[in-house]
Amino acid sequence: MCLSIPAKVESIEGEMAVVSVGGTTYDASLQMIEGVEVGDYILLHTGFAIQKISEEDAQETLKIFKEFEDLNQQLDEEEQKSGNRIT
Amino acid sequence: MKYIDEYRDKSLVLELVGQIKKASAKHITLMEVCGGHTMSIQKFGIPSLLPENINLVSGPGCPVCVSSRKYIDQAVAYSRLKEVIITTYGDLIRIPGSTTSLDEEKANGADIRIVYSVLDALKIAKDNPDKKVVFLGIGFETTAPSSAVGVLNAHKAGIKNFFLYSSHKIMPPAMAALIDEGVKIDGYIAPGHVSTITGSGIYKDIAEKYKLGCVISGFEPVDLLRSILMLVKQIENNDPKIEIQYSRVVRPEGNLKALQMLDEVFELKDDWWRGLGVLAKSGLGIRKKYADYDAEIQLTVEVEPTKEDKGCICGEILKGLKKPKDCKLFAKACTPIDPVGACMVSNEGACNAYYRFNRE
Numbered sequence: 001m002c003l004s005i006p007a008k009v010e011s012i013e014g015e016m017a018v019v020s021v022g023g024t025t026y027d028a029s030l031q032m033i034e035g036v037e038v039g040d041y042i043l044l045h046t047g048f049a050i051q052k053i054s055e056e057d058a059q060e061t062l063k064i065f066k067e068f069e070d071l072n073q074q075l076d077e078e079e080q081k082s083g084n085r086i087t
Numbered sequence: 088m089k090y091i092d093e094y095r096d097k098s099l100v101l102e103l104v105g106q107i108k109k110a111s112a113k114h115i116t117l118m119e120v121c122g123g124h125t126m127s128i129q130k131f132g133i134p135s136l137l138p139e140n141i142n143l144v145s146g147p148g149c150p151v152c153v154s155s156r157k158y159i160d161q162a163v164a165y166s167r168l169k170e171v172i173i174t175t176y177g178d179l180i181r182i183p184g185s186t187t188s189l190d191e192e193k194a195n196g197a198d199i200r201i202v203y204s205v206l207d208a209l210k211i212a213k214d215n216p217d218k219k220v221v222f223l224g225i226g227f228e229t230t231a232p233s234s235a236v237g238v239l240n241a242h243k244a245g246i247k248n249f250f251l252y253s254s255h256k257i258m259p260p261a262m263a264a265l266i267d268e269g270v271k272i273d274g275y276i277a278p279g280h281v282s283t284i285t286g287s288g289i290y291k292d293i294a295e296k297y298k299l300g301c302v303i304s305g306f307e308p309v310d311l312l313r314s315i316l317m318l319v320k321q322i323e324n325n326d327p328k329i330e331i332q333y334s335r336v337v338r339p340e341g342n343l344k345a346l347q348m349l350d351e352v353f354e355l356k357d358d359w360w361r362g363l364g365v366l367a368k369s370g371l372g373i374r375k376k377y378a379d380y381d382a383e384i385q386l387t388v389e390v391e392p393t394k395e396d397k398g399c400i401c402g403e404i405l406k407g408l409k410k411p412k413d414c415k416l417f418a419k420a421c422t423p424i425d426p427v428g429a430c431m432v433s434n435e436g437a438c439n440a441y442y443r444f445n446r447e
Binding site for chain 1 (some may be wrong): 176
């Protein structure tokens with residue numbers, strides 16, 4: 001039961017929230033986390049929010065790849081010039 | 088869908104595949120130990136994208152698959168008590184016991200209800216005070232906190248007819264046992280949602296004592312490929328360590344509140360794993376303080392003798408020693424509709440994943 005899914009918090013009432021995933025809504029208990037607000041994204045697992053999703057880290061993960069693209073291009077150009085493989 | 092679609096971006100996937108091919112020279116075996124990873128890897132065809140020198144194997148990441156058939160047999164025995172309502176997550180319903188399954192028993196009139204959450208089970212207990220509601224708690228550290236909440240909420244609300252039948256287990260002892268058994272692993276793709284709860288420290292021994300890298304991975308193609316790239320770099324540089332790829336939800340300290348709840352309700356006990364035998368301090372037993380909610384203590388039943396199926400090699404598949412296609416029964420005598428072993432019917436089982444996505 002590793003299956004968890006990112007869901008958006010639509011409303012909160014006490015320790016329960018209504019969250020949405022692609023148009024469908026679910027009930028989620030907030031008993032396991034703190035500081036959740038409407039509009040936050042949480043990881044939903046068996047009816048519980050088990051963690052808040054960090055937008056900053058999410059973007060960071062995607063950003064790194066773009067950096068690699070530039071580095072790769074640079075290395076490719078250097079390799080072509082020198083004729084040697086760079087690792 | 089947000090936080091999913093971006094991690095399926097084709098250009099990022101191709102970029103990462105290129106990176107992996109460039110960085111990877113040694114012949115290596117990477118193991119994942121999470122049913123969700125098993126499914127994602129096969130569903131997205133990850134092995135077909137990797138260079139031939141990288142071998143991906145599936146380990147004991149399916150909590151249902153590693154549990155004994157006795158668990159289902161005992162759940163069936165509970166369900167045959169007139170005063171019992173069984174509440175369970177959906178994935179247990181068709182798992183084969185020694186002679187029957189919960190699905191079959193339900194068809195024969197047993198009160199077995201699939202629930203989305205332990206909170207539903209508590210509601211059923213409240214609404215049916217003359218019945219005994221048994222909740223089947225199976226899963227690793229991701230799911231165990233939910234069961235803990237069930238017990239804690241029942242205790243708080245004075246609900247006396249809710250019982251937990253726990254088969255919860257924890258991952259690290261199994262990861263260590265595989266290495267002790269000599270299974271060839273060069274690095275672990277570590278479970279993403281287990282780690283969301285536990286944090287990254289639980290892999291300390293694996294990295295330091297066994298010198299194997301653990302990269303905690305998300306579940307989308309970009310996550311998995313990024314994690315594989317990180318492991319490849321660690322291995323090529325002889326630098327095994329714990330890294331968090333899935334940083335958008337995994338914090339090094341994990342979810343402290345959930346960990347507190349786990350510690351309040353459960354204690355470690357020795358437990359039996361399919362393929363690995365009894366592993367010390369690998370299971371979660373309910374503490375004496377909450378014995379009133381422990382189904383094994385509060386309900387007495389006779390359980391039929393456990394019968395395993397000959398020919399089923401789930402044990403070896405769970406250790407990564409064999410792949411589903413190596414099993415004589417795969418896709419012939421054993422299919423998701425008519426399963427012999429749990430690996431074929433569980434939606435986190437390796438055989439189920441291969442049957443659905445990788446059958447040629």
